Amino acid sequence: MTVLSEQEFRVLNGAHLKKMATAAELASAVGLDVAVVEPVLNAAAGSGLLMAAEGRHLLLPEGTSAVHEYYRTAYEAMRSNDLVLAWYERFETVNEQFIKQVSEWQSTDGDERVQSRLIKTVERLTKNLRELTPIVPRYETYVDRFGGSVARIDQGEKDFVCKPTIDSVHNIWFEFHEDILTVIGRPRDT
Template structure:
């Protein structure tokens, strides 16, 4: 009886070796069994060009699929560069190709967000950018209120002038950020292009969702800036 008690209290070397083997085997199986293990943040493996292409898809919140032509229009990447980036992302399992375009999978979105976190870590804590963002939110509130009036067809010419003035102000203000975030120059060019279309009488470029309208560009820039700052949508 005493020997049994001693064995229970003081396991033999053989028993301890067996237990160690079991623990080691369990550790190897942990990823497959779904046991909680500290999850490491995704590290971005995207190139700069790959990020620009996938980010264009990520920002198109109102579209189920996005075409290569749309990505090229949004980013100024050549069609060949876009095609190569999409092919590489599909091979990585970040995209699904559909007849109407591509869909960004959660793994692809995770890569985009990881790139934001890695590249813009210092920008996120820059007081000047935070102040710029607060002023931008005030301008956005005014812009969206004017768009609502535009959709109700109230005094269209006057409203168009107000929208164009807001867009011109945003283009000028974005210019202040280009030194920190050079790719933002594409938003300036897109807004200027949509304003030229409106001046030519093409009112679809005010807020139509199927063209590169002022409203689409504004919403995408808003989402982009929030993600740069690491802020959820709806915060100020």
Template sequence: MLDPYELTVHTLTLRQLGSAEQLAEINALPIGDVEDALEKAVADGAVMAARGNYMITPAGRAVLDGVYPRAFADLRSDPAITEAMDSFETGVNKQVLALTTDWQTVEVDGTRVSNDHADADYDNKIIAKLGRVHEKTQKVLRPLAHRDPLVDRFLDRIGAALIRAEGGESDYVSGVRVDSVHTVWFQMHEHILRLTGRERPE
């Protein structure tokens, strides 16, 4: 697995720009460890700092490209992980993408138009479906979660976003300014792709 330095740099591939606090929220490291790692990564040229936020550099990406095969060799050779990823990509991931489209748009006279969210029943059905997919995803990714606790953390964060969406905070379905279902799902997907050495499907 990744040491705190590597994990902090890795987290910047999941969130393109972020503060130490935002990175710690994703990777579950103590904030002091994240700050120390960022200070070293900036000195190494692996990360750039700008007004309290950080982003990975090409040099940082090159470092990770060398780290991943070593850190995740056993995980990548595990048939149970391969099976879990196949199920994820062909099943729940496609369902979440489709439901996100259904959330953002509605069909009117055979044409897709932006959803103005005036129909609460329609929106609530989408949120309920996302909840069922979330439950299914917990089972699908169980082999990965056994090997990497961050997978469970992502799933918990998606669950927290769903609770807020169910409570009427609609931004928590696909909003980009909050840790919405869609935002955290994207981060989780990128994380497990990097663990397993896969490319994001087109």
């Protein structure tokens, strides 16, 4: 089993959460400089943890196992931490609202009122994430990413609501949800 350093975990976890991404996309997603990310990706490709194809990176099964092992060891105490588990239960309520709002936004072709409620929900999550950043400092990157996407939406770029090929609030939310589930050791269908 490959044991990852914190930096390797951040980069490979970014690849795990994004599925297929360029070095620049991963650097942005994990809050590291691309000059730091590229050598990690190259080393991981060399050791069979991921593959690169046309400038995009895909985590392979051994890489996924290494990422999951890091989660298990680094976040083991959080799986029984009452503060974190209570935070997650509150998140699930907000998550249900967000999913409904995204569906409504899509079905109304981007209605401004629905979009406003959706953005308020994203801002609520961002505020709530501040409770977890002292425990999981890398979650500050989600706060930054949400802020950047909301700013783009505020400037009239509606694609940043849920376009699948950019860092939209929907994509960031999806990645965060998978991340927090893995931190607390719950499967996605729970």
